[in-house]
Every structure is written in C-alpha cells, then in structure tokens.
Amino acid sequence: MRAPLALLALLLVLPAFLTLAGAQAQGDPAGVKGLFLLTDYPSQTVRAGEVTTIRVKVKNAGLLPQPLALALSGVPASWKIDVLGGGQPVGAVMAGVNQDVTIQLRVEVPKEASPGSQTVVLTAKGPLGQQASLPLTLTVGTEAPAKLSLKSRLPSLRGTPRSAFEYTLTVGNDSGRDLTVALAAQGPANFQSSFTEGFGSNEISSIPIEPGQTKDIKLKVMPPRDVKAGDYPVLVKVAAEGATAEVRVTLQVSGQGKLALSTKDGRLSGEAEIGKTSTYTLVLTNDGTAAVDDVELSGTVPSNWKVEFNPKSIAAIAPNDKKDVQVLVTPADKAIAGDYVASFRAAARGEQASADFRITVTTSTLWGIVGIGIIAVALLVLLGAVARFGRR
C-alpha cells in the first residue's frame, strides 16, 4: 500500500520539479507558475526515540496569494508529526506572489519504531484548487555514531619559556546532530593550558557545534618559567558522546638566560667613607635555561663618585651558575655623610639585571680628633694662665 502512495506522490510532484528545473535551465524563473513545496532532502534518516526537524518551503510562483491548508497523510501510527510555522503549530500558510514561507515538520519517532522506510506526504491545498504535495521518505535507521574531527593549523610553535604558545585548532562535528564538545589538553607537568573561542577571551571547557559545522578554538599553553630547552608535546583531545578526536601539538622551547644581581647574603647596603674606596661583592646569577654571554657591568653613582668593577665583563655564565664581581665605590671628596643610592647593572644580549645599592657615607673621625685637640688647647691656655697669674 505504501509503494503506490509514494508513486502517486512522485507523480504529483514530478511535473513541478520538472518545470522548476526547466525554468532554471532557461534562466527565466518568471515564466514558471505554480505552487511548490520544497525541501532539501526529501529522503532522509530519522532515529527512533528522537525528534527530527525537516524544513519545508512553500513557494508561490506567480499565483494569487491564497490561504493554503496543510495536510499530512501517511503518518505511521504512534508517530507524531507537527507542522510548525514560526515555532507554532500551523494549519495553513499563505505565500505572497513569488514568495515563499518556511515551515518545519517536527517528526517525533517513537522508540519502538521498527526500522524501515515510511513515506509521509505533505499537501498544501488552496481554495481555488491549486495544490501541491511533497512526499517525504523517512527511513528509521540505527543511531549513527557521533563523529568529530580535530585539526591544527600550526601544530608546532617555537618560543622561549616566557612566551605563550597559541595554537589555532578546528573542531568539526561530522555527525548529524548538535554536539557539545568537551576540550582537554594534556601537556607535561606544570604546563598551563587554556582554551578560548576563536576571537573571544573567555576560557572555555566545552563548545557546542551544530551538525556538519566546524569551529575554531584557540589553545594557549604557558610553559613553566624554568623549563629547559627542548620539544614538549601537548595532546589535545576533544570528546562528545563517546566520539573523540585528538591531535598532537608541539612546543619547541628554546632556552633563555636570566640574569639576577644580588650580593652573597642578599644585603643591598654598605658603608663607605668619604674619599676612600670601599669594595662590595656582587653575585651574578643565571637563573635561566641557557647561558648568558658577554655580560657587561656598569653602575650609576652620585656625581663625582667613582665606581669600578672587577672584572668589568664576564664572557659567559652557564645556567644555574654564579659569578662574583667586585665593585669598588669611592664617594666624592666633597660628599656629605648620609645614605645614597647607587645602582649596578649587568647587561647581556637581550637580558639584564640591576640592583639598587644603598650606601651609607661616613665622614672620617679626623675632625673629631681635631676638635678634641682644640678643647685641649683651650685647657692649656687656662693652665698657662694659672701658671702665669696664679698667686702665691
């Protein structure tokens, strides 16, 4: 019984399709007149226990606008098909001249529906006899497995331990329904990774993707600062409803030196006497992951002070190595006692460190002794007066 029905529907629709195709071939759609029901996939798969939405266009080509009653026939028992227009159940449509109206068929297939094809015919009928019908072949199939794809545009990036590695990934939903895809990245320990949407700044952990669509996401990986030079793989995994896809991206971390300037006990202060050279020991440390080459030392001291370094420059400092540098500071002869700031700098290629050193300048105690001498002279004058004028 089903087959003749389908045949009938086909016969009914066929002229419409033919005329439409002819019109398109001629490039003159204005010559086509009639009422059409159109859908992209007249034969498609539905799954038991699920709801499928089929979009149907009602097109009025060159006819007077009329209310068109919609009717469905051939709906299997226990299936439920609603005709929706603008989200509401509708019973009729009205399309203007050379305009179309989109309706949806909401097909609810019961769980216990047996596999096989069913043909449902949608009919639009106007009061003046114009009529169009659309047979839809719905095959109840087994559930197609969700399928995901994951691609990386630039799978290998290069940078220093301080740079952020940003990978653009494309996630595709190759299955027939909406999927919410969970994102995960597995990197070496202490590598921080985060996902953001293509141009967004919000961190995301999952992303919904419509069937057949792809979405760009960004993966940002921050290696720990003290990471050694080398290649580090990060495995990116996306998963949704049992489907997974993964791609491996690589961080090529090049080493970088990092200079630090301090003293042995960390104390950044010292004393100096006016006009005399004081020596402090600075410690240059390379905390980085690569050697630091050609370290030049310089210092800024108050005007008329002298500052010298011994050695003036260091050829190379290996990672996690320390080098002692003597700095000789001579305050100006006319310096005033008090606290001063001297800053010492170590500069290498692309890398530098500085330390502010607080120098307490003291005056010599020579003048104190002179002062005591003056008092002694005054006392001697008094004693002389006593000796000279003392009465018997």
Next chain:
Amino acid sequence: MGTSTTFVAHPPRRRFAPPQDEVLQLRGDMRREDSSVTRRQGSPFTGLGPVFMKELADHLSSVRMMVLTLFVLAFGAFPVASSLQTLRTVVDPNSFLFLRIFTLEPEQVGISFIAALNFIIPLMGIGLGFDSVNSEFNRRTLSRVLSQPIYRDALLLGKFLAGLATFAVALVALWLIVFGAGLLLLGVPPRGVEVARGLGFLVVAIAYGGVWLAIAMLFSVIFRSTATSALCALGLWLFFFLLWPQLASAIVSGVAPSEIRSLEEYAAVQDIAMALMRLSPGTLFSEAVLGLLSPETRTLGPMLPAQMRGAIMGAPLPFDQSLLLIWPQITGLIAGMIVVFAAAYVVFQREEVRA
C-alpha cells in the same frame, strides 16, 4: 700641681687681707712679684670643694634660682605641651618620635622647645653668674674668704662649677619632665638612640649655658657694680640675638662680589655668612641641637646640587655621624666656655682685693 690634700700640710699661707700698710707696699711691687720666680706651694685647687658646695647650696636655696627655674619651666612647658598635643593628634611618619617633642614647632605657639631654650638658657647663665664675684666685693666678704686657705683659682673655679652644676640640675630636671611627659602622653617608650641623642642635647645645652655663665662671670669680675655687669651681659645677649644676624648679613653683602656667577661662589658667600653667624654661641647651640635632634640633617651649610644627586633624602644619619657633623659646634661651645673662663681668671688674678 701639688699633691697635698690637707690644709695642715701646708706652710702658713700669705693672707690676702694684710694690714693696710702692707697692702700699699704690696701694690708697689705687684708686677715684680708676678714676674718673679716665686712659686706657690700646694695645689691651686685647694679649697675648691668647700667653695663649690657652699656656692651650690647658696644657689639652690636662693629665691633667684627659684625664679629662674620657674621662668625656664614656663618657657619650656608651653611649647612642649603644644607639641605633645600636635604629636598626639597628627600621625608623624618620623621614626624619631620622641625627638620631635623637642623640635616640633606647634602651630599655636610658633616656637619650638629648643628655640625657647636657645633664648632662655643665656638668661639663666647670666642670672647665675652676673654677680658672682662683684657681689662679694660689694659685701666685702671676698677678702674674708681669701683669708682662708683658699686660692683665688679655687674660688673662681668653684663659683663657676657651682653655677654650672646648678644650671645642670635645672636643665636635667626639665629634660626629665619632657621625657616623662612624652612617655605619659605618647605612650611610646623612646628608643635607645633617641635617649642617646637626648643626652647629647643635654650636654650641648649645659655647655651653652656654661658659655653664658663664663661671660657673666667675666663681667662680674671686670665691673664692680653688679648692675653694670648684668647690663653688659644682657647687652651682649641682646646683641647676639637681635643685632648680630643683621650685622653679619651686612658684612657679607659688603664682602661678597657684586655679581654671583656660579654656585661655588654662592656657596662660598654662604660659608662666610655661616662662619660669621657661628661667632654667636646661640648659632652654635641651635646647629648642634639641629644635628642631634633632627637625625635627617646631613649638613649645616649649603648643599650643592651635585652633592644631592643620588642622596636618599630624609634618611637619618647614624648617631656617630650626627656627632661628627656637629662636633665643631660642640667643640666651639666647650672651648669657648674654657677660654672665656680663662679670661675671667686672668682678670680676676690681676685684680686687687682689699678689705
């Protein structure tokens, strides 16, 4: 100096109240006697103890001392009370909170405690010393005292030391009151370095008082009339306080080149002005106190911009560095005190004492 300790051990001393005819004879050959090689026997400081104790007792029990102390207390209490009020209400970031009691210039009063002391200490020294010798002349007691086995040296020094001790007692009392009030009202104990700086201030203040005491005693030796000596001492005080700053700047503007071209020249002119101002003991005192009680003071003279570069302003100097900074001032005060006393001594020794 001799080593004898008792009066008995000495041979009988020549008395300074000889019969009239002997005095006339003595006056005749005074010069000769002085320049002769006759050496006196025994220590010139014999009898210093009794003179000192007696003078001290006289000072401490005198009404004048009471008046002077009240005067100083009144002058000191007002700024201290006001600055304590300010310190209690205003958060002061200074780490030397206790020293701020001394140096703070309260709005209501407009004069800090040390400024008040700078003004009042000379008055106290003058008050204690202006009649120390000539009143004995006038009461005709000097010859009697000197008829005892006491040298003039011991008499003058005893009087000076007694005056200084009296002054020190009053000042220490005042200092303790200030510190006690600070403890009570601020509720913060002073740090060790603050106490040390406070004690240094005390020493400087006593030396400053000693200078004025010596000056007053010099006038009391020179002039027989107590009124004249008081007038002269007070006149000198007023001269240093009112006239000298103007006079010094007038001298500087006369000496200075008409056009100052460089910073160095300006600094040199400033140095001359400072040197002139430092002839006044009041300037020495205020500078010494500034260095002691304001630890962030780095220099008392002008500071060139080149010297300022890289300096951490407001950082306090260590105590020993502050002492070194004001050492010339302290030296000047103490040496000045000794020199003025020596002058008074010479004048006194050359004076004739008659019954």
